[in-house]
Amino acid sequence: MKAEEKYTDAELIEAISAGKDLNDAIRFLYRQHSEAISSFIIHYGGNEQDADDIFQETVVAFIDIVRKGKYRMEATVRTFLASIARNCWFNELKKRGRSDHRDRQFELGRDKDEADVSHHITELEQKRQLRKLVDQLGEACRKVLLLFYYENMSMKEIVSHLPYENEQVVRNKKYKCLQQLTGLIKSNPAIARQMQETLK
């Protein structure tokens, strides 16, 4: 088994920003922080599945924030993750209509040194909606788009991974799939409205 990687906060941020060995960084985040955050979620009314899901959302949001250079290291990674998780769970409770009686408890549980991540959290709901739209694409489309835009593979590499005849076929498939996705986005009223407001 591979030796477990250990990072300081600065090393972790550097690893995530550089995009190298991201799996190791994710494993470290899980090993180091999931227990404390899961306990928190369970303490505030969640079950184990909720805790798992919220921590996963937290890790995704954290990596995204770091990659975009928006994590300023004003708070420790632990505090920052806790803030994201807390806000994610708060939003989830709101969605489930269970926030009223928990608001007070929730605010009481807030750490006074906690980082303000509210502006990052507002993006999360939209991301979740967009993720659902990506899931609506057929597997073939998802695969092509993920290999190109997430794995940064070239057309040539994609041909060797997927059962397509040549690079041109993959290129055409990618055009079609990306247009299919923008079509889904345009037909989603909430996202389209948000986009129109951005463009004003």
Next chain:
Amino acid sequence: MTPEQTHILIDRLDESLSGNPATGPSLEQNPEASQEWQYLHMAVDAIRDAGLYEQVSAVRAALKAEQEGTRVVPFAETSGSASGATVETSEPTGAVVRSIYRRYSLRAAALILVITSSAFLYKYLSISSQSLYDRYYSSFELNTARGAGDEQPIVKAYDAKDWTTVLSLAGTAKSRDNQTDFLAGMADLELKRYDDAITHFEEIIAVNTHAGTDFYQDEAEYYLAISWLARGNVNEAMPILEKIRADAHHQYHEKVAKMSFFDLRLAQYKENK
């Protein structure tokens, strides 16, 4: 915008994402192109977010599988240390009793360790995407009024389990609908033509997505996941099964909720090794 203009925009986007300066006329002169550009950016962001989510999901599953698979170790360690206390004593009888106790405890612990390790090893070696398919596949029964004389020929053929005729009728159908595609997919699945089955089920999902309908959507999603398992691609099946499990209103939610996700993740872990 025409598809060609959109293709040009996509090429331009790909260039800018790879760090090359964008070429061509300014987008500000064309509001429609500018809006399309924003949507394309949003789509790429969504894909990257979905990719990251999937990667985190895979690591989470692997960690869980590791934890569940190695759960026997702390038990064995605990047993060993409890019985491994110093037996030095001035009372010979007590020492013998403790020595016997220690010996039997160690044997019991070793036996339990061997049994649990063997069970886990057996599970690990025997689990596969195909074995999971064999475990979870059940044929699809059409909900039609038996004996009704106005059944379509393809439905009759499906009820009679005449898979070749189902495929032949689907292939020659003048107009294709989701039911035709679904029955053809199921016939392919019965005949172990998994790639063809996948194509049919994906087609249904794509048609529904495009038309905003949900005819045979739940059935297509479930059997698409089953087809991926049959084909040996648990990585492809997992996101669909996770999605069904998370959706309490999905027609196959209960069926999927009863599946062993530990076994599925174990198979996924083996696939990714």
